[in-house]
Amino acid sequence: EPEVTQTPSHQVTQMGQxxxxxxxxxxxxxxxxxxRQILGQKVEFLVSFYNNEISEKSEIFDDQFSVERPDGSxxxxxxxxTKLEDSAMYFCASRSSLAGVGELFFGEGSRLTxx
Amino acid sequence: xxxxxxxxxxxxxxxEPVHLPCxxxxxxxxxxxxxxxxxxxxxxxxxxxxxxxxxxxxxxxLAIAEDRKSSTLILHRATLRDAAVxxxxxLEEAGGSYIPTFGRGTSLIVHP
Numbered sequence: 001e002p003e004v005t006q007t008p009s010h011q012v013t014q015m016g017q018x019x020x021x022x023x024x025x026x027x028x029x030x031x032x033x034x035x036r037q038i039l040g041q042k043v044e045f046l047v048s049f050y051n052n053e054i055s056e057k058s059e060i061f062d063d064q065f066s067v068e069r070p071d072g073s074x075x076x077x078x079x080x081x082t083k084l085e086d087s088a089m090y091f092c093a094s095r096s097s098l099a100g101v102g103e104l105f106f107g108e109g110s111r112l113t114x115x
Numbered sequence: 116x117x118x119x120x121x122x123x124x125x126x127x128x129x130x131e132p133v134h135l136p137c138x139x140x141x142x143x144x145x146x147x148x149x150x151x152x153x154x155x156x157x158x159x160x161x162x163x164x165x166x167x168x169x170x171x172x173x174x175x176x177l178a179i180a181e182d183r184k185s186s187t188l189i190l191h192r193a194t195l196r197d198a199a200v201x202x203x204x205x206l207e208e209a210g211g212s213y214i215p216t217f218g219r220g221t222s223l224i225v226h227p
Contacts, residue, residue: 035217043159045216102213103161106160109158
């Protein structure tokens, strides 16, 4: 069964450092998402991406965040200067354009720990 | 977005049916009712969705009230692997904004 894969599974970084989280969506999917989940809290939407541009973003997705699809397969989330409060699980998801009501397929997440 | 109300937690015994309720009284006529679940230490996983009629798939059944103000996810025989947080999410058909918004959900505990 096709799946969304994310790397790294866990990253530890110092505050102020740049972090790039990588995702390989399912190959024929065209819509991509990043969500995050701070420990013990809800899964929160960050950004959606379609046709090489951001479709929607939440208030959380400020200028410190950016997304890119550099090579047609990877979908990355960059945090320019990490803060302690960026510590969370980050989930990538993708969706096919074929279905009018299409399910999102989520990866297993990347745990980011900012010290 | 339609507001949803789900119990914080529910318990079941293995191999017994589980009925997970969700109230969504402000749902709009074009919102589909989606259910996702999140197993421990994993990303959310799609379970099922429906509009008006009851729906079945290999994972679960979805019973939708006639007035669409509530729905029930039915796991016919709970297994230990079904222990997860279950989210009920009203969502309009893709074409507009299609962004599942996760609430607190219902934490399902399955006893052996």
